[in-house]
């Protein structure tokens with residue numbers, strides 16, 4: 001096989017409970033991940049040019065936000081492929097092509113998704129046959145959100161967010177995502193969260209999973225899920241990007257069952273009652289302050305999978 005294409009979903013965090021800052025610079029989380037139907041595609045191909053001057057791993061990016069993504073060794077897909085080659089104990093070559101639809105630096109784990117897709121694609125292209133557990137381990141070294149992009153569906157992540165357990169859900173949920181101009185840096189948002197807590201003198205304590213949220217997912221109850229959505233990073237994202245308050249308010253006015261900032265933001269997520277309701281909310285959000293575009297999606301969907 002000379003080229004493998006993998007499709008990989010974006011995520012939204014249905015609950016993001018953030019504990020205190022750890023000594024290693026991370027935070028313990030209870031992170032309820034939900035994979036939604038906005039997909040990037042990563043193709044790993046045997047390189048045409050194998051001269052010594054060409055780097056073993058190259059990357060090209062296509063799509064609306066291609067210019068915002070590094071096309072060099074800093075790309076998370078390249079980092080993941082390099083980590084996989086390192087695990088296999090030798091140097092491998094591949095030309096990676098990323099077709100981006102997931103917003104960049106949008107709190108929907110787009111870079112992590114590409115990393116996960118590169119692991120699956122290169123594992124296949126290079127005939128390594130590593131089992132999912134090994135890919136999950138390499139994924140966790142690349143970034144906290146990468147294992148979930150392999151896993152897909154709905155899952156709770158503990159530790160840094162990399163230790164995953166699948167959650168039982170019923171049916172499908174309808175979502176609207178309000179995309180913003182420009183991104184937010186994840187470390188900066190966590191830093192702002194710590195700063196706000198220190199300023200207010202609040203002790204976050206150990207993060208705990210929300211029982212009403214887990215029950216709503218099990219029962220497929222969108223109304224209850226809408227009420228149970230929470231994100232401890234939201235005050236920090238709003239502090240860094242105050243216009244998001246207008247976007248969230250606009251979604252509430254349009255009758256969303258629930259609204260929140262997705263992960264570290266600035267994308268805002270709205271839960272709708274049906275496909276039609278989602279289309280109505282998306283149409284209404286197009287004129288909202290802080291909203292560049294609105295897209296609809298459903299979840300849960302599977303994690304990274306080979307499509308060609």
Ligand SMILES: C[C@](O)(CO)[C@H](O)COP(=O)(O)OP(=O)(O)OC[C@H]1O[C@@H](n2ccc(N)nc2=O)[C@H](O)[C@@H]1O
Pocket residue numbers: 013016025026027028029031107109112142143144145146159160161186187190263264
């Ligand atoms: C905000 C979320 O997207 C929610 O799913 C994730 O927690 C972020 O995951 P990610 O982008 O894969 O993050 P990583 O690449 O592992 O870490 C980037 C930076 O985010 C902060 N970080 C990340 C995860 C975590 N549990 N605590 C943290 O404080 C740290 O400053 C870290 O240096």
Ligand SMILES: Nc1ncnc2c1ncn2[C@@H]1O[C@H](COP(=O)(O)OP(=O)(O)OP(=O)(O)O)[C@@H](O)[C@H]1O
Pocket residue numbers: 068069070074075076077098103104105106107108109110111112114115145183184186263264265
């Ligand atoms: N393949 C990639 N796709 C997108 N960004 C990448 C990629 N590789 C590296 N990056 C860099 O990573 C930064 C974060 O991008 P990403 O889209 O993953 O953010 P995010 O969705 O907010 O992440 P998360 O939700 O995991 O915190 C970007 O600013 C970009 O410079």
